[in-house]
Amino acid sequence: EVQLVESGGGLVQPGGSLRLSCAASGFTFSSYSMNWVRQAPGKGLEWVSYIGWNTNFIYYADSVKGRFTISRDNAKNSLYLQMNSLRVEDRAVYYCVRDVNYALDIWGQGTMVTVSS
Amino acid sequence: QSALTQPPSASGSPGQSVTISCTGTSSDVGGYNYVSWYQQHPGKAPKLMISEVNKRPSGVPDRFSGSKSGNTASLTVSGLQAEDEADYYCCSYAGSSNPWVFGGGTKLTVL
Numbered sequence: 455e456v457q458l459v460e461s462g463g464g465l466v467q468p469g470g471s472l473r474l475s476c477a478a479s480g481f482t483f484s485s486y487s488m489n490w491v492r493q494a495p496g497k498g499l500e501w502v503s504y505i506g507w508n509t510n511f512i513y514y515a516d517s518v519k520g521r522f523t524i525s526r527d528n529a530k531n532s533l534y535l536q537m538n539s540l541r542v543e544d545r546a547v548y549y550c551v552r553d554v555n556y557a558l559d560i561w562g563q564g565t566m567v568t569v570s571s
Numbered sequence: 572q573s574a575l576t577q578p579p580s581a582s583g584s585p586g587q588s589v590t591i592s593c594t595g596t597s598s599d600v601g602g603y604n605y606v607s608w609y610q611q612h613p614g615k616a617p618k619l620m621i622s623e624v625n626k627r628p629s630g631v632p633d634r635f636s637g638s639k640s641g642n643t644a645s646l647t648v649s650g651l652q653a654e655d656e657a658d659y660y661c662c663s664y665a666g667s668s669n670p671w672v673f674g675g676g677t678k679l680t681v682l
Contacts, residue, residue, distance in 0.1 A: 489670075489671065491671075498574070498660060498673060498674070498675045498676040499609070499617065499660050499662075499673040499676070500673065501669075501670070501671035501672070501673065504670050504671075511667065513667070513668055513669065513670060515669070549616060549617075555622060555623065556603070556605035556607075556622070556623065556664045557605070557607040557619055557622035557623065557662075558607065558609070558617075558619060558662065558671070559619045559622070559628065561616040561617055561618070562616065563616055564616055
């Protein structure tokens, strides 16, 4: 079964850091580009970051540029998002999402990040 | 990058058809045939329903169809069923450096 499982969410104070992980299974992880997409409570979807299959290309939304870092370890079938200088407005469910043929075809169940003092 | 524009709500009775619009610009919807649609039930992850404007992934009922004209894409749900009640999001490829832009979402209610 093709599956993405996120972990690492939790409660952090403003200015703090968190590292999200995403474990992939059921497909050849190293062949696919991956993304992080977030959804604030009661709000819509927002693309956060993209990484190419071999890390050749990496992009960030303006809202997180300079604070978040996406990475991957193809040997471990894992995707990561290092989040620094967290803000209250970063509070959201963060989804790990596979990218194929210009569509986001497989989504994880999401991990909740809460930024509050 | 501005979000794509969707109506906040749509509704229809069982068996009817409903169409949800998604308006962007020539830099996203109008510039690429890479519009996708996602269904999200409460508390669940989004699910891909339509890719590349009008392609249905395996397992998606043929009641769901997509189209595009200029800078506006549309999702049509025919033969509405109770389980179609959900939030629907459009998404467009918008170029390599900022690849994905989403619509604000449309809450579909089956009356």
